[in-house]
Amino acid sequence: MAEKRAKVRLHVAAALGEAQSVPLSRDQAHYLFSVMRLGPGDRVALFNGHDGEWQAEVIEAGKRAGVLRCLSQSAPQMNPPDLWLLFAPIKKARTDFIVEKAAEMGVARILPVQTRHTNSERIRLDRLQAHAVEAAEQCGGTYVPPVLPMRPLERVLDEWPADRRLMFCDETLVGATARLKAAQAGAWAVLIGPEGGFSDGERARLRSMEQAVAVSLGPRILRADTAAVAALTMWQLTLGDWA
Amino acid sequence: MAEKRAKVRLHVAAALGEAQSVPLSRDQAHYLFSVMRLGPGDRVALFNGHDGEWQAEVIEAGKRAGVLRCLSQSAPQMNPPDLWLLFAPIKKARTDFIVEKAAEMGVARILPVQTRHTNSERIRLDRLQAHAVEAAEQCGGTYVPPVLPMRPLERVLDEWPADRRLMFCDETLVGATARLKAAQAGAWAVLIGPEGGFSDGERARLRSMEQAVAVSLGPRILRADTAAVAALTMWQLTLGDWA
Numbered sequence: 001m002a003e004k005r006a007k008v009r010l011h012v013a014a015a016l017g018e019a020q021s022v023p024l025s026r027d028q029a030h031y032l033f034s035v036m037r038l039g040p041g042d043r044v045a046l047f048n049g050h051d052g053e054w055q056a057e058v059i060e061a062g063k064r065a066g067v068l069r070c071l072s073q074s075a076p077q078m079n080p081p082d083l084w085l086l087f088a089p090i091k092k093a094r095t096d097f098i099v100e101k102a103a104e105m106g107v108a109r110i111l112p113v114q115t116r117h118t119n120s121e122r123i124r125l126d127r128l129q130a131h132a133v134e135a136a137e138q139c140g141g142t143y144v145p146p147v148l149p150m151r152p153l154e155r156v157l158d159e160w161p162a163d164r165r166l167m168f169c170d171e172t173l174v175g176a177t178a179r180l181k182a183a184q185a186g187a188w189a190v191l192i193g194p195e196g197g198f199s200d201g202e203r204a205r206l207r208s209m210e211q212a213v214a215v216s217l218g219p220r221i222l223r224a225d226t227a228a229v230a231a232l233t234m235w236q237l238t239l240g241d242w243a
Numbered sequence: 244m245a246e247k248r249a250k251v252r253l254h255v256a257a258a259l260g261e262a263q264s265v266p267l268s269r270d271q272a273h274y275l276f277s278v279m280r281l282g283p284g285d286r287v288a289l290f291n292g293h294d295g296e297w298q299a300e301v302i303e304a305g306k307r308a309g310v311l312r313c314l315s316q317s318a319p320q321m322n323p324p325d326l327w328l329l330f331a332p333i334k335k336a337r338t339d340f341i342v343e344k345a346a347e348m349g350v351a352r353i354l355p356v357q358t359r360h361t362n363s364e365r366i367r368l369d370r371l372q373a374h375a376v377e378a379a380e381q382c383g384g385t386y387v388p389p390v391l392p393m394r395p396l397e398r399v400l401d402e403w404p405a406d407r408r409l410m411f412c413d414e415t416l417v418g419a420t421a422r423l424k425a426a427q428a429g430a431w432a433v434l435i436g437p438e439g440g441f442s443d444g445e446r447a448r449l450r451s452m453e454q455a456v457a458v459s460l461g462p463r464i465l466r467a468d469t470a471a472v473a474a475l476t477m478w479q480l481t482l483g484d485w486a
Contacts, residue, residue, distance in 0.1 A: 078462065097340075104469050106461065140464045177480065218349065218485035219321065221383045226347050229469060233476040237420060242461035 006043035006055055008036055009137045011144060016051040016070050021059070024066040033061045044068055047142045052077040079143050080106035081240045082187045084164075086113050087228060088194035089120040089150065094225045098192075099128045101225070103135035103145055105232040106241065107190075112150040117196030123150050153191075153202065160211060163187055168206050169231055170214040171197060171221065177234065179213050185239045192228045249286035249298055251279055252380045254387060259294040259313050264302070267309040276304045287311055290385040295320040322386050323349035324483045325430045327407075329356050330471055331437035332363040332393065337468045341435070342371045344468070346378035346388055348475040349484065350433075355393040360439030366393050396445065403454060406430055411449050412474055413457040414440060414464065420477065422456050428482045435471045 010032070014022045024032065032038045040058050046068065047053045053075035056068040085107045089095045095112075102110050110132065112123050128147045136144045160166065164187040167180060191206070198206070206212050217230050236242040253275070257265045267275065275281045282304050289311065290296045296318035299311040328350045332338045338355075345353050353375065355366050371390045379387045403409065407430040410423060434449070441449070449455050460473050479485040 101469055101472075104463060104465050105473070106463050139466065177485070216485070218479055218483075220347060220349050222347050223382065226344050226472060229344075229472040230348070230476040233473040234480060236461055237477060237480070240461075242420070242459070 006045040008032065008038065009045040009047070009053075009140070011133045011137055012046050012048050014048065016046055016048055016054045016073075018070060018072070020070040022046060022056060022068040022070065024068065026064045029062060029064055029066040032058070033066060034063070043071075045074060046070065047136070049142070049144050050077055053140075053142050075140075075142060077142050080108050080145070081185070081236075083107045083232075083235065083240065084109045084111055084189035085145075085192070085228065085232065086111045086153070086156065086189055087192040087224065088113055088115045088118040088153070089123050090195055090224050091119075094223070095120065095123065096128065096131050097225045098228045099131045099147060100135040101229050102232065103132040103141065104139050105229065106236060107145050107232065108143075110145050110147045111156065111189075112148070113153040113156055113191075114150055115153045115194050115202060116199035117194045119194065125149060157205060157209070160209065161187070162211070164189055164211060166191055166206070166209065166212045167215055167231065167235060168198075168212060169193065169217050169227055170203065170207075171216075172203075173214055173216040177215055177238070180215055180234065180238050183213055183239065188235065188239065190228075190231050190235055192224055192231060195224055249288040251275065251281065252288040252290070252296075252383070254376045254380055255289050255291050257291065259289055259291055259297045259316075261313060261315070263313040265289060265299060265311040265313065267311065269307045272305060272307055272309040275301070276306070276309060286314075288317060289313065290379070292385070292387050293320055296383075296385050318383075318385060320385050323351050323388070324428070324479075326350045326475075326478065326483065327352045327354055327432035328388075328435070328471065328475065329354045329396070329399065329432055330435040330467065331356055331358045331361040331396070332366050333438055333467050334362075337466070338363065338366065339371065339374050340468045341471045342374045342390060343378040344472050345475065346375040346384065347382050348472065349479060350388050350475065351386075353388050353390045354399065354432075355391070356396040356399055356434075357393055358396045358437050358445060359442035360437045362437065362439075368392060400448060400452070403452065404430065405454070407432055407454060409434055409449070409452065409455045410458055410474065410478060411441075411455060412436065412460050412470055413446065413450075414459075415446075416457055416459040420458055420481070423458055423477065423481050426456055426482065431478065431482065433471075433474050433478055435467055435474060438467055
């Protein structure tokens with residue numbers, strides 16, 4: 001039945017398992033039946049963030065509701081390493097982009113933080129979470145990193161777990177990836193500063209933290225969204241699941 | 244005179260040197276004098292891709308023309324490694340993004356290529372080149388990679404230089420960065436496939452090339468724009484100027 005394999009992937013809240021029924025929300029029914037023009041008998045791939053990927057069949061298709069039924073698991077659950085991404089929100093499009101890229105690159109949790117030089121006072125959490133879901137739907141992932149509410153960086157560092165290492169990008173450094181290579185895998189976070197860079201006080205505080213490791217992202221100045229992908233690549237290659 | 248240091252960076256065609264006059268195009272005059280509201284005596288940082296960065300002073304400011312005069316060099320010319328980026332254009336916004344990111348990450352030349360599964364038949368070269376210029380202006384770079392006209396990948400590989408290595412991302416591989424680490428720096432290219440992946444024929448041909456090195460970008464499927472930044476990071480960290 002290869003020809004019936006699902007082309008649409010959908011993130012759902014319901015539990016997934018053999019013969020499990022999955023009710024659709026109004027938006028999901030609209031997307032599947034009006035936008036994608038699916039109908040009874042068509043296949044959809046489902047994931048919920050913990051039960052892997054399942055092939056499901058459309059049982060009922062309405063304008064505002066619908067029901068799918070799980071057939072069989074098509075991929076096991078794959079969770080990312082225990083890596084958090086902390087970043088200072090910037091312009092809307094680039095903030096959306098950072099969240100999308102973090103979901104693709106494999107982070108476990110996304111924490112927007114307010115720094116001295118952060119431009120953005122507010123974020124739309126629901127919108128950012130939707131970007132993370134869409135990235136997982138598009139890229140075949142089975143895990144969606146939760147996006148947490150924005151908090152001041154200072155408060156986050158006050159409560160920083162003793163056993164979680166923190167990689168941050170320091171533009172004033174040269175060639176400091178050696179320290180990352182010497183480090184151990186485990187609980188980590190990557191912190192991307194705002195466009196204006198960290199304040200002197202923030203940089204001094206980060207440098208003084210036992211858990212922190214400063215790295216350099218090369219001799220050119222990178223925009224924050226580029227820096228996020230580059231830093232996550234560096235971490236994944238050195239300590240993550242790309243090795 | 245730190246308070247007069249230029250906030251605006253501008254890429255120009257003219258030669259730059261002490262007391263050199265720099266005529267402005269109509270668009271540049273509009274940007275500096277109408278949009279940025281600069282006037283005689285104000286400072287602008289200039290670069291042309293080969294003479295480094297110069298601080299210049301506004302001498303004449305008109306609506307459709309203007310003249311600057313170079314004062315002193317504020318940064319030496321910095322060229323990227325001899326690295327080409329080949330990529331298959333995708334949706335407009337993501338193609339723009341790849342060009343912007345390539346300029347930020349430090350590539351010497353950008354070559355759009357048409358593959359079996361490339362969606363885009365055409366690209367707007369002037370628009371893409373403008374994105375590369377803007378990325379260099381924003382990110383403090385002094386080099387702008389030229390964007391070449393799109394050509395079929397097959398033709399490009401037919402004429403591939405014997406002494407230029409080619410790193411390509413093969414989704415079917417696992418953990419193959421070791422081969423990159425064993426390679427030598429020098430003339431290189433990074434090839435990013437289209438959203439649909441390479442065709443079987445393209446992959447077989449790439450694998451058979453002596454100059455080619457296949458690498459894996461981890462266990463998740465990345466969008467082409469993410470893959471471009473991740474692959475350039477991998478190359479820059481291993482063989483480029485980030486080490």
